[in-house]
Amino acid sequence: MEEMGKKCDCDQCQLKTLFFSHIGTDELSDICEIKREENFAPGEILINEGEPIREFIYLKEGLVKLSKRTKNSKEQILSFSKPFDFVSLLSVFSSDIYKYSVTALQPTTICMINLEVVKIFAQRNAMFAMDLMSRISEATDKIILDNLEIKRKNLKGRVAHLLIYFADNIFNNSEFELPVSRREIADYIGMTTENVIRALSEFRKDKIIKIYGKDIQVLDMQRLEIISELG
Amino acid sequence: MEEMGKKCDCDQCQLKTLFFSHIGTDELSDICEIKREENFAPGEILINEGEPIREFIYLKEGLVKLSKRTKNSKEQILSFSKPFDFVSLLSVFSSDIYKYSVTALQPTTICMINLEVVKIFAQRNAMFAMDLMSRISEATDKIILDNLEIKRKNLKGRVAHLLIYFADNIFNNSEFELPVSRREIADYIGMTTENVIRALSEFRKDKIIKIYGKDIQVLDMQRLEIISELG
DNA sequence: ATTAGGACATGATAATTATCACACGATAAT
């Protein structure tokens, strides 16, 4: 968790157009002055469930998991998020404490702005507020739709779904390094670790994927898609 | 689906304070002029998945289900909503077509306002926009949290969870008439109809509930809660 | 160097859930 960025490069920020598109250049430099950038190594916790929400946070770079702890302290994973799928947005306007934890899975950079400042901006600039709303809706809609998809599949279908998700949405490559453990996959799809491992092993035996530890190579995407669809 | 309400009684509306609290009396009478009220009988469809979103809709009275159709045309139920848990909000700002269907389970009254008008209000009145955001976040947070709860439970725990939900959140009574079929319960908790029936039968045999068709009487709420928690 | 713990892996067995078959009553359609 290392402090960064004194210089104001917000106008260079790739994310600027995404949800600051309705903020003028002068206002943007104001934001630039007060924003803070932070880096997190894989495994580091960005946000801890139960903490008060003080900052508005968005993902600039990296990959994170959103999770929640059950009463018997097991972890349930809600979603994985990359830049543009926002993070702190979820509970920001419905609660004053975080309902979910956020943990880095890959080296991650976030940008933080004091929440009160964002609220003032939103009150002054309705188009900005509308943009925020769209982002909230999109992020939560994704989570809800994805969870529905997973719910209707069986073990193999769920694991296939996840592999396709990483290949197509996160890495844009049929070969990638799993950024999560087998247990995390289990916590996400709602099955046991053993069964996740078994499903992966079967995919390997059926020559649908190759496995070298965390490295996955999808050999037969078509079959994986069929399994995800019918499973 | 019967047209209603010419007279402007928005200032009498119980919901007014909830999300129109930042709209002045003069603006409110403008809204009142353009709003439309509609009634739906149980089983009638308020919103059909795939339809364009033209109206901003909120529940004034009644009970609805939010659902989505899978590719093999099975129904998945996302949530049940009563007034204050908003409805059309979900996809309103993230898409221009509805991603979910909404169906009345009990006699239901909705209030509709042209979406463009609402957007103009939101742009003019930032506090109103902030209120809207809170509502969206709350509604979606509820769905996400509830689905997580269900995910970690087994068959009996899920059925118990649903019974408690109806008793405590919808009817405020340990005795109530199920507003849904056994199949709809199954579509909600992600199990088969037969197993939902079996779970209910077992609760009956164990004297935890009484069943007269759709009428349910919870005899032992404590035991039901234990089942919901541990199940 | 040794120990402890965690991630990955596999097999055996138990528990849970789905599927199929059948039945009955109510209701809608003709």
Add this chain to the structure above:
DNA sequence: ATTATCGTGTGATAATTATCATGTCCTAAT
């Protein structure tokens, strides 16, 4: 009146998933 359909209900059996046991490999801690 009769057929068809749907919701409810139960039992038998099959399929799926969880649990428990065990082992290996790797890494962190001492």
